[in-house]
Amino acid sequence: MTAPATRGRPGPRRALTQDQILDAALSLLDDGGANAASVRGIAAKIGVAPNAVYTYFPDKAAVVKALVERLLGEADHAAFADRNQPWRQRMETLALELRAQLTAHPGAVPLVIGGPMDGPQALALNERLLELLADAGLKPTTAARASYLLFVYVFGSIALEVADVQRPGPLPPESERIATRHLAFSAIPADPYPRAAAATTAMASFISTKQYIWGLHRVLDGII
Amino acid sequence: MTAPATRGRPGPRRALTQDQILDAALSLLDDGGANAASVRGIAAKIGVAPNAVYTYFPDKAAVVKALVERLLGEADHAAFADRNQPWRQRMETLALELRAQLTAHPGAVPLVIGGPMDGPQALALNERLLELLADAGLKPTTAARASYLLFVYVFGSIALEVADVQRPGPLPPESERIATRHLAFSAIPADPYPRAAAATTAMASFISTKQYIWGLHRVLDGII
DNA sequence: GATATAATCTGTACACTGTACAGAAAAAAA
DNA sequence: TTTTTTTCTGTACAGTGTACAGATTATATC
Incomplete structure (x- = not known):
């Protein structure tokens, strides 16, 4: 998946992976707040020159975007994709899962809601919601509207919740x-x-x- | 209201007002995005040394806080405080008013939802909501819950909407x-x-x- | 194998950021 | 007039993102 696409071409082997960079970024966010994930900080954390990061990501925005994707992807979709459970139950599971995932990294929340949620993982989440709402009996267009409403509710709630504390570090x-x-x-x-x-x-x-x-x-x- | 509290004491007259600073900050946000309201930019805009700003606000966070308060306060409360209209209508007016006010300054939206909404204007807004929901027949505690839910919805919607465009400048x-x-x-x-x-x-x-x-x-x- | 080629990573540099500190100018109080 | 206090400026520092020019390293080609 995250295999280096540049094998079979000249140049030295990569010393880092994208994931290492994201790990470092997340760790900095976790105990320094939303502004703590600086390129220099990340580089220092993995023992490399600041601009080495730019080998793996074109700019800081790309790092943030990838990190957001990863956080959204870490929500366990299996639990609420189980169609045997009643749909309200599944929805509750999904909502709680997302909240748990994101409030575990309060510093990352402003980054999540700071950009358009149009990455693969956001789309996957949306797809799960659409399935769920279809199971609830909604017509496709209504389900789509409702899915967006639920996005607004879930991420709005989380945003307001983490905005309430000002001190960095875990909630x-x-x-x-x-x-x-x-x-x-x-x-x-x-x-x-x-x-x-x-x-x-x-x-x-x-x-x-x-x-x-x-x-x-x-x-x-x-x-x- | 915004009268200089330091008249009748030594020292030169103030050359600026807090409002001038907020004007400059908002104008920078409006055509440069959320990161454009730098202390130096503000100071340059009003033709003063960067650190002159610190006479009027203790730090940049205070400027942002005051700006958020001002934006929230600029929503016209009169329209939806009119108890002759049906409450749903009033709610709609309020919601639309807030959205119009905030989407007019997309660069400021991340700042609004970036901090706790506990200033006077946020409280005033909450109070209007509570009145409105009381008129709708809700008991105080339910009204309070509902008021928070509506906050989440309104600001969540606006945040997602603004986050969708990446280019600075007016929406x-x-x-x-x-x-x-x-x-x-x-x-x-x-x-x-x-x-x-x-x-x-x-x-x-x-x-x-x-x-x-x-x-x-x-x-x-x-x-x- | 030698050579050319291309990808890493580092060092340095630039334009920014917030803001602390020291001083000069200004105005009111004494 | 002198003292006192406030406002603003100049300078400075540590931090930010990132562009540019090398040195190093591994592969592909001859």
Whole structure:
């Protein structure tokens, strides 16, 4: 798959692989946040000169694109491709899988939603969704619309969730993040925001799995 | 409102205002994309040394934060605060208003969804949503959940829409963007993606106002 | 095998980025 | 008038992406 296409031509053997570069990039993102995956940082991590990276990718954008593809591909499609399970269940599995995959790399999330989702893995994901929605009884065009809506919901949720924490590094446990939000929201004055001020506890927990599933079900209810 | 708080103290008069800086930043974003709003660019645009900006904002993040607040605040709340209209209508007005406001500045969108939406204007928006959903008959906690869901939908949609074009500058007209997508999607092979390949025309138009409204209605249907 | 060819990787360099620090000019307070 | 405080500038530093020119290395050709 990731075989070097340049064997049988002159020149020294490649010392690196694309995957090594992506590994390094992801690792930097994981403990440095979205801006930590610099070309120089990547190169340093694998012990090579900065511009050696450009042998494997034309520019940084290509690295990011490949990394996004890889992250999307790492979601296990097998689980929700199982047509024996009820479709809502499969949808839930898919949504949770994607969320788990992406929130495990919060620094990468801005990169995922920062570019067009038109790579092979995004298309594959879309295809699984279309199958699933067909099984749910939707006509192709409605299924396509619904698939896009679900994309919006899933990636929108994840984006808002990771945007909520500013410190780089792995996402703290849900409970801790909720506690932080609660603290922040407790400062909301009742004067201009009476309704928000009265709902701070609820609002604090909107980054939770529970709310994520609740929202998913509302969307699915709307699609029917 | 934005009065200089430092009058009645020694020192030369300020040559700039925060708004001038935000104007410059927005203008740079508008015709250079999300990375174009550099401190140096802003300073050059208003004819001042780069570090003069730091008199008005502690760092670049603060500039971005203020700019986001301003963009959110520029949505006209009056239209959908009118309780005489049916609530679905008001919701539609709100959603369209926000989309228009943000897609008018595509370069700013990554900045909007890149940080926590907890500023005064985000809270004000949330408050309007809560009022609206209360008028729709929802109980406070359900209204709060639904409000967050709508945030996710609106900003998620806008983010995906803006991420779809890579060239900086103003968003091309919808028809042109759809045509571009159509062209790109026409290359989708039927082999691994039969369903997607059969729906390219539909998929191309998912960045449209029509799809946006359709999705909104599905979400509202789900909320009831 | 010797030679030509083409692909790696490195060193250096350039134009950018955010921002820290030191100083000069300016205006109000004393 | 002198002191004090603020604003803005100049300079500087570490960091960014990446272009360019070699040196090195392996293959293909003669």
